[in-house]
Amino acid sequence: xxxxxxxxxxxxxxxxxxxxxxxxxxxxxxxxxxxxxxxxxxxxxxxxxxxxxxxxxxxxxxxxxxxxxxxxxxxxxxxxxxxxxxxxxxxxxxxxxxxxxxxxxxxxxxxxxxx
Amino acid sequence: xxxxxxxxxxxxxxxxxxxxxxxxxxxxxxxxxxxxxxxxxxxxxxxxxxxxxxxxxxxxxxxxxxxxxxxxxxxxxxxxxxxxxxxxxxxxxxxxxxxxxxxxxxxxxxxx
Numbered sequence: 703x704x705x706x707x708x709x710x711x712x713x714x715x716x717x718x719x720x721x722x723x724x725x726x727x728x729x730x731x732x733x734x735x736x737x738x739x740x741x742x743x744x745x746x747x748x749x750x751x752x753x754x755x756x757x758x759x760x761x762x763x764x765x766x767x768x769x770x771x772x773x774x775x776x777x778x779x780x781x782x783x784x785x786x787x788x789x790x791x792x793x794x795x796x797x798x799x800x801x802x803x804x805x806x807x808x809x810x811x812x813x814x815x816x817x
Numbered sequence: 818x819x820x821x822x823x824x825x826x827x828x829x830x831x832x833x834x835x836x837x838x839x840x841x842x843x844x845x846x847x848x849x850x851x852x853x854x855x856x857x858x859x860x861x862x863x864x865x866x867x868x869x870x871x872x873x874x875x876x877x878x879x880x881x882x883x884x885x886x887x888x889x890x891x892x893x894x895x896x897x898x899x900x901x902x903x904x905x906x907x908x909x910x911x912x913x914x915x916x917x918x919x920x921x922x923x924x925x926x927x928x929x
Binding site for chain 2: 706711733735737739742743744745746747750752760792794796798799801805806807808809810811813
């Protein structure tokens with residue numbers, strides 16, 4: 703069964719901490735994405751990557767960075783966590799090229815609370 | 818600039834009845850449309866899709882309708898079941914694009 707695995711289901715961090723969210727996929731997908739889900743705002747794209755060491759800003763990149771050193775792994779980094787980054791974070795992956803009818807495969811999400 | 822909009826945050830229906838979830842888009846370049854379903858504390862899962870060359874796609878209890886002139890699509894679930902209670906996201910992409918743009922989501926509650 704193909705999978706996108708996010709390392710933590712729930713995290714609680716303090717304001718100002720550096721936070722790492724890890725995502726691993728086993729489908730040999732070229733594309734990987736980080737979204738956050740907030741009530742009333744839907745899924746908003748933070749960063750995405752088309753290839754190893756490649757990254758592109760999404761719609762809300764401020765306060766975040768990413769790393770993709772290996773094809774199967776895409777990490778989201780909160781440089782200095784703030785309370786407004788409390789959210790559900792979702793990682794997704796897809797084959798290269800146009801997403802078309804195939805869409806993404808999502809991980810189960812990480813619920814991050816910053817206190 | 819919200820290019821994909823789901824104007825109803827919530828919908829409540831009785832078991833066995835039809836659920837209709839709506840989605841509007843503004844970007845004329847979009848030509849693939851997908852619906853995802855999300856349960857609490859889980860990631861979204863793909864439900865059904867449609868390309869712009871069609872106006873209807875059916876998969877079991879789920880049917881998606883596309884009205885290109887109105888830039889509107891809808892998801893019909895019939896008959897609705899309590900297990901369908903979830904948040905439904907509409908998403909769109911352009912042929913040349915590899916990213917999906919999502920709507921805000923609609924919380925569907927199916928009452929027994």
